[in-house]
Amino acid sequence: MRTESAFWKSSTRGSSLVFLVGVFLIFVPMAVVGDVSSLGSESVSLLLINVLVTGVFAVAYAATGFALRRQFWKAVVPLVAFEVLVMNLAGRWFPQAPRPIFMDARGIARLHDRLNWDALGIVVAIVGGYICFVAVTVTQAKRYFRVRAEIDLAMEIHRVLVPAIDKRLGEYEFCGLSSPSGDVGGDLIDLAGPEESWVAYLADVSGHGVAPGVVMGMVKSAARMLLSSGEGSGQLLARLNGVLYPLKKPEMFATFCFVARDGEGLRVGLAGHPAILHYSARTAQVSQLECENLPLAILPDAAFTVSEVRAEPGDIFALYSDGMLETENAAGEEFGSPHLIEELQKYAKEPLAKICQAIQDCVTRHGKQVDDQSLLLIRKV
Numbered sequence: 058m059r060t061e062s063a064f065w066k067s068s069t070r071g072s073s074l075v076f077l078v079g080v081f082l083i084f085v086p087m088a089v090v091g092d093v094s095s096l097g098s099e100s101v102s103l104l105l106i107n108v109l110v111t112g113v114f115a116v117a118y119a120a121t122g123f124a125l126r127r128q129f130w131k132a133v134v135p136l137v138a139f140e141v142l143v144m145n146l147a148g149r150w151f152p153q154a155p156r157p158i159f160m161d162a163r164g165i166a167r168l169h170d171r172l173n174w175d176a177l178g179i180v181v182a183i184v185g186g187y188i189c190f191v192a193v194t195v196t197q198a199k200r201y202f203r204v205r206a207e208i209d210l211a212m213e214i215h216r217v218l219v220p221a222i223d224k225r226l227g228e229y230e231f232c233g234l235s236s237p238s239g240d241v242g243g244d245l246i247d248l249a250g251p252e253e254s255w256v257a258y259l260a261d262v263s264g265h266g267v268a269p270g271v272v273m274g275m276v277k278s279a280a281r282m283l284l285s286s287g288e289g290s291g292q293l294l295a296r297l298n299g300v301l302y303p304l305k306k307p308e309m310f311a312t313f314c315f316v317a318r319d320g321e322g323l324r325v326g327l328a329g330h331p332a333i334l335h336y337s338a339r340t341a342q343v344s345q346l347e348c349e350n351l352p353l354a355i356l357p358d359a360a361f362t363v364s365e366v367r368a369e370p371g372d373i374f375a376l377y378s379d380g381m382l383e384t385e386n387a388a389g390e391e392f393g394s395p396h397l398i399e400e401l402q403k404y405a406k407e408p409l410a411k412i413c414q415a416i417q418d419c420v421t422r423h424g425k426q427v428d429d430q431s432l433l434l435i436r437k438v
Contacts, residue, residue, distance in 0.1 A: 069196075071196075072193050072196050072197060075189050075192050075193050075196075076119075076189065076190070076193045077116045077119065077120065078185075078186075078189050079185075079186045079187075079188075079189025079190045079193065080112075080115050080116050080119045080186070081112035081113070081115060081116050081186075082112070082182045082183070082185040082186035082189065083115070083182070083183065083186035083187075083190075084111050084112055084115035085108050085111060085112050085178070085182040085186075086178075086179040086182050086183060087111050088104070088107035088108040088110070088111040088112075089104070089108065089175050089178050089179050089182070090179070091107060092104050092107075092171075092175055093172060093175050093176075096168060096172075099151075100151050102151050103151035106151065107144070110140065110143050110144060114136060114140045117136055118133060118136065121133060121136065208240050208241065208267070211240065211241045211267055211270060212240050212241060214270075214274070215237065215241050215242065215270055215273075218245070218273070218274055218277055219235045219242070219244070219245055219246060219247075219273075221233065221234045221235075222234070222246060222247075222248055222433065223409075223410060224248060225438075226248075226251070226252045226255050227252040227253070228370075228437055228438055229255070229318070229435060229436065229437055229438070230409060230435075230436050230438055231248050231257055231409070231433070231434070231435055231436075232408075232409035232410050232412070232413050232433075232434045233246040233248075233257075233259075233376075233413070233431070233432060233433030233434060234246070234413055234417070234431070234432060235378075235429065235430070235431040235432075236417070236426070236429065236430045236431070237270075237429050238265060238380065238426055238427055238428050238429050238430070239265055239266060240266075241266060241267050241269075241270035242265070242269070242270060242273070242429040243261065243262035243263070243264060243265065243266075243269025243270055243272065243273045243311075243429055244259070244260070244261050244262075244273070244378050244380070244429035244430070244431040245258075245259065245260040245261075245262075245273045245276055245277055245431070246258075246259050246376075246431050246432075246433045247259075247277055247280065247281075249280065249281055249284050249285075250284055250317075250318075253318065254289070254317075254318055254319075255317065255318050256280075256284055256290050256293070256315055256316075256317040256318075257315065257316050257317070257376070257433060257435055258280065258313065258314065258315035258316075258376070258433075259313070259314055259315075259330070259376040259377070259378065259431055259433050260273065260276045260277075260280075260311050260312070260313045260353075261311065261312045261313075261330065261378045261379065261380075261429065261431070262276065262309065262310075262311045263308075263309050263310050263311065263352075264309060265428070265429070268306070268309070269309070272301070272304075272305050272309060272311065273311075275300075275301065275304060275305075276297065276301065276311055276313075276353075279296075279297055279300045279301065280293070280297060283296050283297065283300075289317075289319070290315060290317035290319065290324050290326065290363070291324070291363060293315065293317075293326065294313065294326050294328050294350065294353065294361035294363070295359070295360070295361050297313065297353055298328070298353045298354060298356075298359055298361070299357070299358075301353055301354040302353075302354045302356070302357045303357075305354055309354065310329070310352040310353060310354045310355050311328075311352060311353045311354055312327075312328060312329040312330040312331075312352045312353070312379075313326075313327070313328040313329075313330055313352070313353050314326065314327040314328070314330040314331075314333055314376050315376075316333065316374050316376065316435055319365070322365055322366065322367055322368075323365070323366045323367070323368055323374075324363050324364070324365055324366070325346050325348070325363065325364050325365075325366050325374075326348060326350070326361065326362075326363035326364070327346075327347060327348040327350060328348075328350045328351065328352050328353050328361060329350060329351055329352030329353070329355075330352075331377065331378075331379055331382060331394070332345035332346055332347045332394070333345070333346040333347075333374055333375065333376055334346075334373075334374070334375035334377075334394075334397065334398060334401060335366065335372065335373075335374055335375075336372060336373040336374075336375070336401055336402065336405050337369070337372055338369060338370065338371025338372050338373075338405070339369055339371075341402065341405070342402075343398045343401055343402060345394070346364065346366060346374075348361075348362055348363065348364060349362070350362060368437040369437065370437055370438060371405075371436070371437065371438075372436065372437050373401065373405060373409075373412075373434055373435065373436045374434070374435040374436075375397070375401055375432065375433075375434055376431075376432070376433040376434075376435075377397065377431065377432045377433070378428075378429060378430060378431040378432075379428070380426070380427075380428030380429045380430040380431070381397065381416075381420050381430045381431075381432065382394055382397065383427075383428060384420050384423055384424045384425070384426065384427070384428075384430075385423075385424045385425075385427075386423050386424040387424070392419075392420055392423045392424065396419065396423070397416065400412075400415060400416045400419050401416070403415075404416075409434045409436055412434055413432055413434060416432060417430070417432065
């Protein structure tokens, strides 16, 4: 999940503290340079105050920038005004000594010592700041590579759980693909069961990233287990709802749709999912199959209805996720179901793999992918 304070939330307190110390030390030389430019005429008290004010306000600017991001100016403007006020008051309370026009050997020696101390302070501050930044970078890099390894593992599991589908069972052929918007997605396409009683389904878990991916894995495991029990597809939605409801965060849910072979006919079911498209080879028209059901895992006990549908040779059923429909172009216009229906009609006579690719290419041309996109086609041959 992306948050405005992601840096602070993902970093340990130690790393954040070391980073801010580095910021303090890197900006300290600015105050010391002021003493150099005045040839050491600043009092020690004024020099220390300038060092503290410069470093502390630099830390405040950094913290404000990370915390507020694009709204940082709301805090930076008053911070700048306050810093100027403090510096002016310090200059009045601890005025600089007048610069001598002529200096004897003793004065030159004192000036030489003062400038040497200034130079040493600048070097120490810069080196200290550099060490702090390197330490934070190394620490964060180690954390990143650990997280990256875990994400790579999750990606591999996702590829195993959601492979592309290209299969034929009896007089039906299937083709599908799922494209996550990030490293791990929450979409799922699957085909389970033997030739006489298969179920092809598509699930879309709310959200993005690893958490929906974990729930997606639970959906597949539960669906496969329920279907292997011999109950059939009639109670699939209700049983999945009962399994998933106690296993996910309260705000999460999953939409679901399926087409299942039931004897000589087909059974379709949807749970909060976009309508299944049914292309009729006889009429060359596309109808939308809908069921007024809630998404899965919204309520602990929910009733779900399913419908019967007949298929003729050449008919196609299209299951898809809303990530395809909601893809926007530069003008903010969504791809929408009319475009999807148009593409399905245009390529309906082509092999399923070509239809899948054509629809995917059309969505890609329409706009940038910001959500998981999945498509599963079923044709009676």
